[in-house]
Amino acid sequence: MSTSYKVKFWGIRTNTRSDGTGKKPRVVSHTVRWTVGERERSSTFKTKGLAESFLSDLRQAARSGEAFDLESGLPASMVKAKDARTWYAFAVAYVHAWWPHAAAKTREGMTDTLANVTPVLTKDLPGRPADETIRRALREFSFLPEDRRPEPSPEIARAVRWLEAASLPLSALEEAKHTRAALEALALLLDGTAAATSTYRRKRAVFHHVLEYAVELEELSANPLHRVKLRKPKSTGEIDRRSVVNPAQARELLTAVTYVGRSRGPMLAAMFACMYFGGLRPAEAAGLRAKDCHLPTSGWGLLTLERTKPQSNKRFTDSGETHDDRGLKHRGRKVVREVPIPPELVATLRDHIDRFGAGPDGRLFRTRTGGLISGSAYAKVWKEARTYAFTPDQAASPLAARPYDLRHAAVSLWLNAGVHAPEAAERAGHGVDVMLKVYARCIDGQREVANQRILDALAA
Template sequence: MRRALREYAFNTLRRGQAPPEVAVILRWVQRNSLSMAAWEDESTVETGLRAAMTKLDGTPVAAGSARRTKRVLNVLFEYAIKKKVLKENPLPKGQGASTTASKTSSAVDKRSLLNSEQAAKLLGWIYGRPRGGRRPHTFFAAMYYAGARPEEVVAIDVGDVRLPAADADDQWGELLLHTAHPEVGRQWTDTGEVREERGLKGRAADDTRTVPCRPALTRILRAHIEKEGLKPGDLLMQGEKGGDLAGSVIRRAWRRARKEVLNSYEFGTPLGRRVYDHRHTFLTNWLNAGVPAATVAEWAGNSVPVLLATYARCIDGQLDGLKHRIERAGELPDPTMPRG
């Protein structure tokens, strides 16, 4: 039933393509579903919210899932009001105990961050894979050294990689980011491709972001471009048959690397569990190196408040200097010390 609803009923592109066995399920759902008028009854609203905030085993859903579900319901009801199916949004405006989800935190779990030795071992293992290791290695290196989002890395055009002269691999370059290719799923895109082309997250459709390309990444990208025979207009990160590098390939390579490189304890912890943890690791490194938050936010494509709320708990290595500053600011004379 879930597959019938997700892949056909909720997908306007495929709604009329449901096979006979799926059509039978959808007709049953239609006959047994309440009309939208049911949402005008407060008890129905409470029952629906309680069900939405509970897993099948009776335990509460994660706070993030609850928040996301409420957001989806709000969009649904606002659309129903627009289409004059409902007169008002039935979701409670207050913070009733029965419907309030636990607070969520956007802060990064410090346990998920990699140190340089761990990152080097993981990327080294991926690079040495007998088949197809070089491309994922370039992808992970770009995430680690440039702090870009996965959907931004796979969308980089070779022409947007500004490298120094061939005899200056110890110099910095630049990456110009202006497009993202997030994974959406074939059934949800107009083109039938897994990924969809979009602008950068939280920015205007034609906006561009410049990210510094340190010498270590310069060497990796230059070697990758030369080995693959790429030229401006080509995607920097390509799959074996061309086109976008598949997310399944990326995740499979990373899972295998963690299993092979990390010890049993580390493997069971959040350490680098998600591909996105590369971005978290390097943005934290930038902040710990003393790069101003406004500059890191610009390179990362975040606002300063979001950046600080996300990474404040991970900033480290500056405590001693801050203690000395505090001591020098407004220190009162010690009455037990002799004056002279």
């Protein structure tokens, strides 16, 4: 950018237009004139107040010693402000930059967070679409790579045009009021009720990363989140011990699963057993293949986990299907994890393979047509099985409310059985710090044992 400090200002020129013979000319605009170097510049405004304000800004920049750009005639600070991206444009660019490096669930969380924040970082321009329409425009169009965007409906196209015009500049986040407004949007659900602390913290982490990226690109001087405090109850991340089943309850549940439907339950029983006896995540169990299983006729077996089938909306997956084909969570694509499994699970898997076989791709757990089982489908089976296995009071409690709670129960059982944390963490696919923070909990039914040990000690 070529600049000059040689600046000269002229008075504001009033522009008039005659409306007819004998009538006083009507003022139509006001022009600010100045020179930078040897080049004359001008800018015209509808009202005198706007012209005076603009001229005042120019004079102030000159008095403070700013260089003026020869091309635009503006001081450096104004050129920077003029060229600055809006929050909307930056958010779109951020998503497109990070999309190739993120898993489908990460992409979904990223776009969900930005769709919460973007509507509040706007100016009050006329024609604002409904918030629901704005969020749909962001999630289903703007925050998708260009080759994945559908043809927008007229409603979505209008919302995108409004966002492009109304979005605040990214630099507006230097003001605490805008950053606070964004955080408050993340702290609420769409119905206006407070979001869970874990949800807020997860979304805040995404927002923090976006702003750190802006700092890295030197579009923000510092991360404005560091100056804004929004108090939310601290979340320890620990599991609710009321959700953790003991071995007897787990076996009752696994048996009850086989009572659900003619084939749905029996085909899923071994999948749930993998979550309890092997501590597998649902996506790991969904991707389990026959070749991953070493199932001897007696003794312990071994699962060598390599692939997972995480579920997300198909617009976020690489495959364009609802389930992606990925490596293990938090590990490189070719890294495997070996999980020893007890004889009880070995027998269950051998029986499952004898009865249902494996699909064309080798997967053990699938629908009757060979497809992947959706999360909603196996959750429905689980919900029904709980009514068979539990008393009404237990069924109404958090006890094993979700299939994922079987994994919680498995890891809690290992730790309470005396398995060293590094070994338990390796089997579960966690870091030791996460293991000790989240899973070191007593399983259901152990309180009475602990109470008796205390009584015995007191009586000694």
